[in-house]
Amino acid sequence: MSLKIVPYTDDLVPAVRAMNERLKEGGETWGFYRNSLPYWVPRGDDPSQTVWQECYLVRSEDKVHGGFVLKPQQFFMEGTETWMATWQGPVSEGLVDPKLAAVAMLCLRDMGQKQPQLFTWGGSPKLLQLLDAFGWSRTGTALQISILNAGRFLREARVLRTSDKRRRALDLLAASGLAGAGAALWRLAHRAGTRRLEAQPVDQLGPEMDEIWTTVRDSYGCIAARDVATVNRLIAPDHWPHGKLYQFTYQGRPVGWGAVRVTAKEDDRRFGNMTVGAILDALALPGYEADVCAALSRILAAQKPDMIITHMTHKRWRRGLKRSGFEEMQRRRAFCAIPELADKLGNDLDGFLEKAHLTPIDADGPHGL
Numbered sequence: 001m002s003l004k005i006v007p008y009t010d011d012l013v014p015a016v017r018a019m020n021e022r023l024k025e026g027g028e029t030w031g032f033y034r035n036s037l038p039y040w041v042p043r044g045d046d047p048s049q050t051v052w053q054e055c056y057l058v059r060s061e062d063k064v065h066g067g068f069v070l071k072p073q074q075f076f077m078e079g080t081e082t083w084m085a086t087w088q089g090p091v092s093e094g095l096v097d098p099k100l101a102a103v104a105m106l107c108l109r110d111m112g113q114k115q116p117q118l119f120t121w122g123g124s125p126k127l128l129q130l131l132d133a134f135g136w137s138r139t140g141t142a143l144q145i146s147i148l149n150a151g152r153f154l155r156e157a158r159v160l161r162t163s164d165k166r167r168r169a170l171d172l173l174a175a176s177g178l179a180g181a182g183a184a185l186w187r188l189a190h191r192a193g194t195r196r197l198e199a200q201p202v203d204q205l206g207p208e209m210d211e212i213w214t215t216v217r218d219s220y221g222c223i224a225a226r227d228v229a230t231v232n233r234l235i236a237p238d239h240w241p242h243g244k245l246y247q248f249t250y251q252g253r254p255v256g257w258g259a260v261r262v263t264a265k266e267d268d269r270r271f272g273n274m275t276v277g278a279i280l281d282a283l284a285l286p287g288y289e290a291d292v293c294a295a296l297s298r299i300l301a302a303q304k305p306d307m308i309i310t311h312m313t314h315k316r317w318r319r320g321l322k323r324s325g326f327e328e329m330q331r332r333r334a335f336c337a338i339p340e341l342a343d344k345l346g347n348d349l350d351g352f353l354e355k356a357h358l359t360p361i362d363a364d365g366p367h368g369l
Contacts, residue, residue, distance in 0.1 A: 001060050003103070005110045008036045008055035008067065015064040016057065019093055026096025032057075032067040032089070040240055040365060041071070041233055050074035050225040051234065056110070058092075058103050066092040066103040070115060071364060074225040079218035084341065085115035088364040108134060118338040121311075121363035128334055137342035139349040140331025141313055141358075144321045146297060149274075149306040156272030156306070194294040194323060197248040197255065204232040205245060208254050212283055219286060220314065221355025224362055226283050234361055235259045235281065241366050243280045248288075248295055256284030256292040259361070262303045263369070270368065277305035278369040281361040282317070289320035297324050309369055314357040 008016070013036060020031035033039060038053035051073040058066035068089035075084050090107035094100040108130065112118055121141070123131070131138065147153045205228045213226050224230075235243040243259035259280040265271040277300035284292040300308050308326075311333060312318060318328070335349060335358075345352045360366035 001099070003058055003060055003065065003106060005056050005058055005106065008033075008057050010036050012036065012057055012059070012064060015059065015062075016067065019064045019066075022093060023091075023096055028095050030091050030095065032064075032091045033069075038069065048229070049233070050227070050230045056107075058090075058106060065100050066090055066094070066107060068107045068111060069364070070111060072115060073362075074230075075222055076217055076220070076225070077222045082117065084117040084119060085111075086118070086120055086363045087111055104130060105134075112338050112340075116338070117341045117344070119341055119363075120334075120336050121358065122333050123336065128336070131336050135339050136336045137339070137347060137349055138334050138336040139353070141311065141333045141335050141353060142318070142328040142330050143332040144310050144312060144318070144326040144328055146308040146324070146326045147306075148277075148301060148304075148308065152274060152306045156274045157270070195250055195288075195291045197250050197288075197291050197295045199295055199299060200247045200249070202245050202247055203237045204228075205247065205257055209247060209257050212254060212256060212285055215285060216283065220357045221352065223357045231257075231259075231281070241280060241361070243361075243366075246296070246299060248284075248292055250288070250291070255288045256282065258282035258292055258296045260296055260300050261366075261369075262300065262305050268368075271307075274306040275304065276369065277301075277303065277308040278360065278366060279308065279310035279312075280366050280369070281359045282312075283357075286316070289316045290323040291320075293317070293320040293324040293326070297326075311360050312358070313353040315354050317357065317359075 013034065016032050017034055023031055033055065036055060038055055041052050043049065043052035043054070051071065054070045056068055056070070057064050068087050068091070070085050070087050072083055072085040075082050090104050092100065092103040092107070094103045128138065207228060210228045217223065235241070235245055241261065243261050245259050246257060247254065248256045260278065261280060262275060262277045264275045265273055267273065279296050282292050282296065297308060310321070312321060335353060337345065337349060342349065360369055
C-alpha cells in the first residue's frame with residue numbers, strides 16, 4: 001500500500017470521519033479532528049504571527065489512515081530568535097490494523113523533516129517507546145500542585161489510587177482529617193512574604209503588558225514568544241483552552257499577568273470527579289514570580305476547586321510556586337527532544353529546562369488539566 005502525507009483540506013473530511021469510525025469499531029477511543037481547520041490557533045494572513053497549527057493526514061489512494069498536528073512557534077534562546085515546534089498525535093489506524101503499524105513511524109519521520117527543532121512535552125508510554133527507538137533524548141519534569149480539599153483529593157485522585165492497598169490507606173487518611181490539616185499548614189508556611197498585587201480580569205491583555213515581555217525576554221535561557229498579540233491569540237475569549245486572563249499591578253506599576261481556568265471533572269482517568277483549578281500561563285517582572293503565583297492561587301481558591309495544578313520548568317517560577325503553597329511531584333511529565341535539537345542544547349535537557357520558561361500553554365496546550 002502506497003502512503004503519503006498531505007495537508008488536511010476540506011475535501012478529506014469524509015475520509016477522516018470514516019477512519020474515526022474504523023478506529024471506534026476496533027475499540028479505540030482516539031480519533032482525528034472532524035474538521036480541517038485547526039481547533040486552536042489556525043494560521044492567518046498576518047506575516048508577524050508567531051504561533052499556529054498545521055494539520056496533516058496519512059492517506060492511501062482512497063482512504064485516510066492517520067494524522068498529526070504540528071505547532072510551529074517563535075522562541076528566544078538567550079535572547080536570540082529561533083523557531084521550534086511541537087505536535088499533537090499521531091493518530092494511527094495501526095492501533096487496530098497491524099498492516100498499518102508503520103503509520104506512526106511515517107508521521108514521526110515527516111514531522112522531523114518539516115520541523116528539525118521538534119520537541120514534545122508529555123506523551124503516552126507507547127509514544128515514548130517510539131521516540132526512544134528514533135533516538136530522541138528525554139527527561140522528566142515536575143508537576144506543581146496545591147491541595148485545597150485534601151479529603152476529596154485522596155478519595156478521587158486516581159493517579160494515586162492504583163491498588164486496593166493504596167485505596168484503603170488513602171480512604172483512611174481522608175477520614176482522619178490529618179491530610180487536610182497538613183495541607184493547610186504547608187500552604188500557610190510557604191505563602192508568607194508575598195506582596196499583595198492588584199488583579200484586573202481582562203478579555204485580552206492590554207498593550208502595557210508588552211513592556212513586561214520586552215523586559216524579561218532575554219533573562220530566560222528559552223521562552224516562547226509572550227508578546228501581547230501572541231498571548232491574546234493563544235488565550236482568546238470563548239475559545240479553547242477557555243482561560244481567564246488577569247493583569248497584575250503593584251503600587252500602580254504593571255508587574256505581571258496570568259491565565260487560569262477551573263474545570264469540573266467527570267470520571268477523569270487522573271482526577272476522578274474533582275474540580276480542578278489550573279494555572280495555564282504567567283509572566284512577571286523578575287522578582288514578582290511568587291507574587292503572581294500567589295495572586296493566581298487566591299483567584300482560583302475563591303472558586304472552590306479541590307486542587308490547583310500547573311507545570312512550570314524555570315527555577316524562578318518553581319521557587320515562586322513553592323512560596324505560594326505548591327508542592328512538586330517530581331518527573332511526572334516527559335520532555336523529549338529530537339536528536340538535532342538535543343545536540344543544540346548540549347544534550348543537557350535538565351540544565352536547559354531549569355533556565356527555560358515552559359508552562360501548560362506551551363507544547364500542545366493544557367489538555368487534561
